[in-house]
Amino acid sequence: MDWTRGQTIGHGSSAAVSVAKSRLSSENFAVKSVELSKSQLLQKEQKILSELSSPYIVTYKGYDVTIENNKAMFNLMMEYMPEGTxxxxxxxxxxxxxxxxxxxxxxxxxxxxxxxxxxxxxxxxxxxxxxxxxxxxxxxxxxxxxxxxxxxxxxxxxxxxxxxxxxxxxxxxxxxxxxxxxxxxxxxxxxxxxxxxxxxxxxxxxxxxxxxxxxxxxxxxxxxxxxxxxxxxxxxxxxxxxxxxxxxxxxxxxxxxxxxxxxxxxxxxxxxxxxxxxxxxxxxxxxxxxxxxxxxxxxxxxxxxxxxGLYSVEVEPNWRWDDERWVTVRSIGE
CATH class of the missing domain: 1.10.510.10 (Transferase(Phosphotransferase) domain 1)
Known part of the structure; x- marks a missing residue:
């Protein structure tokens, strides 16, 4: 799937979260990404989220692996919630x-x-x-x-x-x-x-x-x-x-x-x-x-x-993005 990555809007417990847009449907969604070599936790999250389907759980939309800046990235795609947290x-x-x-x-x-x-x-x-x-x-x-x-x-x-x-x-x-x-x-x-x-x-x-x-x-x-x-x-x-x-x-x-x-x-x-x-x-x-x-x-x-002392918090998300900050991303194998 061809999609476009927008601005980073926050960080989850294992990766950065960006807003994204499908090049085919223009649908907005959220994508959580981390380097493939460091994606064990995100792959576990993908497996869990892919097994859930409820109107009270953020919707799972798939995953892929892309090459960005000469790095393989694992991407988890989810429903975009415009009102934030x-x-x-x-x-x-x-x-x-x-x-x-x-x-x-x-x-x-x-x-x-x-x-x-x-x-x-x-x-x-x-x-x-x-x-x-x-x-x-x-x-x-x-x-x-x-x-x-x-x-x-x-x-x-x-x-x-x-x-x-x-x-x-x-x-x-x-x-x-x-x-x-x-x-x-x-x-x-x-x-x-x-x-x-x-x-x-x-x-x-x-x-x-x-x-x-x-x-x-x-x-x-x-x-x-x-x-x-x-x-x-x-x-x-x-x-x-x-x-x-x-x-x-x-x-x-x-x-x-x-x-x-x-x-x-x-x-x-x-x-x-x-x-x-x-x-x-x-x-x-x-x-x-x-x-x-x-x-x-x-x-x-x-x-x-x-x-x-071994803990952290998520970065406050910014739910706005500018058109100039979109970059095109293609999955491996396409």
Missing amino acids: LSDQIRKHGGRINEPLIGYYTKQILQGLQYVHSRGIVHCDIKGQNILVGKTGAKIADFGCARWVDPAERAEPIGGTPMYMAPEVARGEEQRCPADIWAFGCTIIEMATGTSPWTNVTNPASLLYRIAFSGQSPEIPKLLSLQAKDFLNRCFRRDPRERWTAKELLKHPFLEEYFNSNQDFITSSPTSILDQDIWNSVEESETLDYSIQTISSTDSSLQMLRKL
């Missing part, structure tokens, strides 16, 4: 989203999680930057940290973003479907407050130690309704066996009034805007390696610091 939407709404719209997005994200979990897959990095928004609402994206849940397989190192990690993940014990629910709860706090789910955090080590061993959970925003607070309490059970599943949460009363996708929502900015940058403290990092090595509760402080 959920984090972008939070900023557009003045720093936080009103509760009806939170319920609307929550329902869609949960439906995506229920589908992914039913296929035996854990996303492992649910957060605002990995939820894309379009005309039909929210869709889960970036499966770069995802894994299949198979007890017969050897356990993989844990991965994801520390701020959204569940206690069992921070302790290096396991990373299964309940971990996605905890991260999802953190994402709801992100929508409601425009700030990170954990406050007064100075470094990654203290953050993960707090998550893993303090017995605490993220503070539930006081501005939410009683039903919304109860919903979040179900997400933040520290014992993963007691955490509600996506299927159970979809039946929670909080979501009943947000079922109709045609509902109009109040989208005006709040009277008081929280201007704290959501990606402050531990989220600021230049490395693009999401992997976090297994953490043992018996590790020394020095070992903990070394292990907990």
Whole structure:
């Protein structure tokens, strides 16, 4: 397939993301690319995404290998979501989203999680930057940290973003479907407050130690309704066996009034805007390696610091592009 690469709009957990256009149909799509020699993680993401088909998951469009600047590049092609990420939407709404719209997005994200979990897959990095928004609402994206849940397989190192990690993940014990629910709860706090789910955090080590061993959970925003607070309490059970599943949460009363996708929502900015940058403290990092090595509760402080420092964040995307920056790309073999 002949296609044209546009401007880089962000970075996923394993590669750069660009907007692209088909030369035959003029269709816009997103393409995630990395050098072929370094594409093991992206090929794994391609395999996972190619097996998923849901209106609540970003649509898979194929893959190819191209030669660009004398380098072989592996390219994963996906649906382009023009409204950007959920984090972008939070900023557009003045720093936080009103509760009806939170319920609307929550329902869609949960439906995506229920589908992914039913296929035996854990996303492992649910957060605002990995939820894309379009005309039909929210869709889960970036499966770069995802894994299949198979007890017969050897356990993989844990991965994801520390701020959204569940206690069992921070302790290096396991990373299964309940971990996605905890991260999802953190994402709801992100929508409601425009700030990170954990406050007064100075470094990654203290953050993960707090998550893993303090017995605490993220503070539930006081501005939410009683039903919304109860919903979040179900997400933040520290014992993963007691955490509600996506299927159970979809039946929670909080979501009943947000079922109709045609509902109009109040989208005006709040009277008081929280201007704290959501990606402050531990989220600021230049490395693009999401992997976090297994953490043992018996590790020394020095070992903990070394292990907990191995993480990164995605670069803020720029969803605009200029026509001059398009370049033609052809697949190998064409």
